[in-house]
């Protein structure tokens with residue numbers, strides 16, 4: 020097992036009328052990532068995706084629970100951890116130092132870790148992510164959004180990490196550029212363990228082999244993408260697939276018309292307001308239910324299956 024996230028909760032302690040009231044961005048989240056596996060974390064805005072990504076690269080500390088990389092608590096590693104796990108952020112402009120040239124931006128992680136023969140490595144990685152040679156000595160602030168994101172991806176790859184976490188890496192880009200970056204991730208996931216974070220079902224199901232459905236800080240389902248697309252187990256998954264944008268508003272399915280998602284953040288299931296199967300039990304969050312299939316395991320957190 021490459022990465023294991025075990026019973027993670029993350030609380031933010033904002034001051035609220037002088038009283039510190041914890042806000043749980045993640046609650047009791049568990050999942051794992053295998054070597055060379057690509058996993059999609061799918062959830063609407065505010066569901067806790069960025070918090071989860073930042074936790075895995077140690078930019079956020081858990082309030083409860085542990086994260087293990089190759090069996091070892093991630094917070095017990097020294098600076099070598101940044102060599103093993105790296106992150107691509109939503110906005111490449113924030114992720115890159117505008118004073119650096121493309122070359123310097125990609126070379127820096129190698130310098131930090133005292134790695135020699137840098138020229139070869141930088142050339143190879145810039146070429147592999149499709150940054151044209153004529154841009155290599157430009158300042159990063161002179162690049163377009165798509166070019167910046169390629170440089171950020173090169174930076175994330177340059178130390179040959181075990182795992183890359185990409186947090187909505189296409190959503191700050193123009194549509195055609197976003198498509199190109201998505202193609203790059205499709206290529207990457209063949210060689211690389213990847214956690215791909217997105218709010219977009221259509222993008223998410225093109226990248227991951229496994230989907231982790233997140234809502235209101237809770238994991239609701241973990242399934243192979245193929246099975247999820249055929250038949251989601253959780254009613255929220257059904258809701259998502261029924262609400263996919265369609266070419267014409269007249270084609271929208273009857274069941275989803277005018278359905279607005281209302282998420283609850285309390286002791287219960289975060290989806291219950293919209294859920295057609297809701298009953299009294301849903302006031303408490305359900306235990307995990309494992310469903311075994313010939314082609315793998317699925318997990319769902321819904322009283323319907325308990």
Ligand SMILES: Nc1ncnc2c1ncn2[C@@H]1O[C@H](COP(=O)(O)OP(=O)(O)O)[C@@H](O)[C@H]1O
Pocket residue numbers: 031032033042043044062063064065066067068069070071
């Ligand atoms: N630093 C913070 N302090 C307080 N609340 C935060 C902080 N960061 C995120 N949150 C809240 O935690 C929840 C999850 O945020 P986030 O992880 O960014 O979700 P997502 O990436 O899915 O939109 C949101 O309600 C957000 O407002």
Ligand SMILES: [Mg+2]
Pocket residue numbers: 068069070187
């Ligand atoms: Mg986010």
